[in-house]
Amino acid sequence: MNLAQAAQARPPGDPGGENVLRLADVTVRFGGITAVDAVTLDVPGGQVVGLIGPNGAGKTTLLDSVSGLRTPTEGRIVLDGADVTARTASWLSRHGIRRTFQRHQAFGWLTVRQNVLVPLEWRTRGRGLLGDLLGLPHRRRETEALLQRVDEVVELCGLSDVRDVSAATLPIGRLRLLEFARAIVDSPRLLLLDEPTSGLGQRETELLREVLLGLVRRHELTVILVEHDVDFVMGLADRVVCLVQGAVLADGTPAEIRRNPEVIAAYLGN
Ligand SMILES: Nc1ncnc2c1ncn2[C@@H]1O[C@H](COP(=O)(O)OP(=O)(O)OP(=O)(O)O)[C@@H](O)[C@H]1O
Numbered sequence: 001m002n003l004a005q006a007a008q009a010r011p012p013g014d015p016g017g018e019n020v021l022r023l024a025d026v027t028v029r030f031g032g033i034t035a036v037d038a039v040t041l042d043v044p045g046g047q048v049v050g051l052i053g054p055n056g057a058g059k060t061t062l063l064d065s066v067s068g069l070r071t072p073t074e075g076r077i078v079l080d081g082a083d084v085t086a087r088t089a090s091w092l093s094r095h096g097i098r099r100t101f102q103r104h105q106a107f108g109w110l111t112v113r114q115n116v117l118v119p120l121e122w123r124t125r126g127r128g129l130l131g132d133l134l135g136l137p138h139r140r141r142e143t144e145a146l147l148q149r150v151d152e153v154v155e156l157c158g159l160s161d162v163r164d165v166s167a168a169t170l171p172i173g174r175l176r177l178l179e180f181a182r183a184i185v186d187s188p189r190l191l192l193l194d195e196p197t198s199g200l201g202q203r204e205t206e207l208l209r210e211v212l213l214g215l216v217r218r219h220e221l222t223v224i225l226v227e228h229d230v231d232f233v234m235g236l237a238d239r240v241v242c243l244v245q246g247a248v249l250a251d252g253t254p255a256e257i258r259r260n261p262e263v264i265a266a267y268l269g270n
């Protein structure tokens with residue numbers, strides 16, 4: 001079953017049709033460069049949107065805007081009906097937007113488990129969950145439920161055998177999976193993935209595909225997937241958007257995008 005079929009298989013009454021994310025004329029300029037050019041996009045809940053396009057097309061900049069790292073120069077970003085254009089990255093992450101980066105952002109000096117715990121720390125309202133884990137036994141009980149969640153996700157991402165190893169010692173593929181684990185551990189509503197297969201071996205790519213499929217099937221998870229591995233993105237996405245020079249060149253099903261002559265000329269044919 002692919003994701004489109006999984007979405008159709010949702011039980012009646014499941015709120016799959018509401019727009020989780022709405023981008024209205026989002027523009028990002030760096031001096032004279034228009035990196036994102038009046039992008040308008042509605043993303044319904046549960047949809048997996050593949051975002052493709054040549055190097056420099058503005059894909060990462062668009063994810064930066066949606067995740068609050070870069071306020072758009074113009075336009076609006078609406079999450080679940082609320083304007084979040086000026087919200088900070090930490091506010092957005094606490095309200096269900098999680099992401100991975102093109103270059104992994106793991107903390108090398110922490111173990112795999114500790115790394116996956118960090119995104120949950122805010123849930124202890126500043127009581128220092130990580131400090132508890134690292135040193136204070138009497139407060140450890142409080143953290144057990146969260147640690148259980150950490151271990152579930154570590155296992156899901158195939159990292160159980162290295163869970164107590166410091167991240168700095170991991171090869172790149174496993175670091176990328178660690179970053180993915182960190183992005184999903186707090187059960188996001190909207191997951192933004194920036195080239196998640198880069199650095200992964202074939203088996204790791206397959207694992208990532210299976211985990212993503214499972215998450216989308218079981219939860220109301222909405223995904224924007226930036227990816228240069230065309231087969232990976234076409235196999236997972238319900239819908240593919242092709243960005244060129246910051247603007248939407250095409251928006252359609254994977255099959256439509258694959259045969260779109262403009263997309264072939266600008267990107268797929270290269
Ligand atoms: N911080 C910045 N300052 C100035 N220009 C930037 C900055 N970040 C990105 N750009 C420019 O914005 C444009 C879009 O870059 P972006 O990284 O979003 O592209 P991309 O589609 O993610 O490319 P790639 O596939 O190579 O990752 C490029 O022209 C890039 O040089």
Ligand SMILES: [Mg+2]
Pocket residue numbers: 059060061102
């Ligand atoms: Mg990029």
